[in-house]
Amino acid sequence: MPTLQDIRRRLRSVRTTRQMTRAMKVVAASRLRRAQERIFNARPYAREMMALLQNVAARAPEESHPLLARRPIQRALLVVVTADRGLCGAFNANLIRAAEAHLSQAGAAEVSLLAVGRKGRDAFRRRGLALAGEWINLFRKLEFADAKDIARELMELYTRRSVDAVDVLYNEFKSILTQRVQTERFLPIAPLARQEGEPLGDYIYEQPPRQILQSLLPRYVEIEIYRVLLESQAAEHAARMTAMDSATNNAEELIDTLTLTMNRLRQAAITKEIIEVVSGADALR
Amino acid sequence: MAESLPKELELVVVTPDRQVVRDKVTSVSIPGSSGYLGILPGHAPLLTELAPGPLSYAEGPKVEYLAVTWGFAEVMPDRVIVLANTAERAAEIDVSRAERAKQRAEERLQNLFDPQVDQERAREALRRAIARIETARHGQTRR
Numbered sequence: 210m211p212t213l214q215d216i217r218r219r220l221r222s223v224r225t226t227r228q229m230t231r232a233m234k235v236v237a238a239s240r241l242r243r244a245q246e247r248i249f250n251a252r253p254y255a256r257e258m259m260a261l262l263q264n265v266a267a268r269a270p271e272e273s274h275p276l277l278a279r280r281p282i283q284r285a286l287l288v289v290v291t292a293d294r295g296l297c298g299a300f301n302a303n304l305i306r307a308a309e310a311h312l313s314q315a316g317a318a319e320v321s322l323l324a325v326g327r328k329g330r331d332a333f334r335r336r337g338l339a340l341a342g343e344w345i346n347l348f349r350k351l352e353f354a355d356a357k358d359i360a361r362e363l364m365e366l367y368t369r370r371s372v373d374a375v376d377v378l379y380n381e382f383k384s385i386l387t388q389r390v391q392t393e394r395f396l397p398i399a400p401l402a403r404q405e406g407e408p409l410g411d412y413i414y415e416q417p418p419r420q421i422l423q424s425l426l427p428r429y430v431e432i433e434i435y436r437v438l439l440e441s442q443a444a445e446h447a448a449r450m451t452a453m454d455s456a457t458n459n460a461e462e463l464i465d466t467l468t469l470t471m472n473r474l475r476q477a478a479i480t481k482e483i484i485e486v487v488s489g490a491d492a493l494r
Numbered sequence: 495m496a497e498s499l500p501k502e503l504e505l506v507v508v509t510p511d512r513q514v515v516r517d518k519v520t521s522v523s524i525p526g527s528s529g530y531l532g533i534l535p536g537h538a539p540l541l542t543e544l545a546p547g548p549l550s551y552a553e554g555p556k557v558e559y560l561a562v563t564w565g566f567a568e569v570m571p572d573r574v575i576v577l578a579n580t581a582e583r584a585a586e587i588d589v590s591r592a593e594r595a596k597q598r599a600e601e602r603l604q605n606l607f608d609p610q611v612d613q614e615r616a617r618e619a620l621r622r623a624i625a626r627i628e629t630a631r632h633g634q635t636r637r
Binding site for chain 1: 509512531542
């Protein structure tokens, strides 16, 4: 049976926790708003880039650029985009589980891992898995230049033939309440699907198409990585916000039950004291 | 006349971070990597790489200037889409910062035989700085 003192102590600690989770929820909410805005701002560029690439790639044969070249997959690279920090529900755990599933399904191909985000790196290290590379602490101050650096490394691995395919595993920001683990093949750049009958833009090329492709494709990989990082960032904040919201609710519930028990206990103590006084007085009569 | 030409162009300038311009304009001048291109409504479809430089566009008598650094431009008869790495309006440019960048790049280029200096990067930095300074100047004379 806990004493009144114990319950009071417990209550105090739960209240502090509630305060903390509530603050984290508010912070996550405001960061989420900013992250959503950035996705929104990055979208027009990504959309126009995609359209442009479709047009140019449609008239360029597959072998015209190393990033389009497909080879039998002997070695693949899996890029896992986790968060740098925890306390965001199942956000990181889901990704790591998906990464392990991916590894066990790889079949004949040898899969190496590249971790973006501290949580993923730490988890893979704990499991003793070798990492082909790591990028941590990006999300505090995410910039396009970061995406560029990652993209450059991936493209170099691919063109050097160190790997024959690059897949990216990340949390897609579906809505504030849902994130979905998503795998996308980044390299080789897939022949882009075009709608039948859609007229192929017939351009005057100021520079030869091959040369334009040469600078367009790396740019495309960069913007795609940037998009993934932004999605993951928004998803992380959303996950943290919901996790902290339910933590706050749980703390509140706990406070209610604790307060009730405490009051009952106090009431019992008072009643007991009254009875003692009354029966003491009775005995003297 | 068999086919009437569009009277206006829709100009879209986007960078990875934001959409800078989406506007109806009457003419655009683009700093292509093989030379400047003046675009009027009804231009034949064209695709070009961009070089760092001032991009200007006119909405009637009003002319606006942007500094762009690298990217691509897609021209359609009624539309111009510019995918730029960076794009800044003349008024947004920090001229003293660009001047400093220019000076730094020039100093680097002086050391021709220093293996520490990446000549290519220094040259690009110089071109970007010049593009910004030029754009800012154009923007001022207009006022």
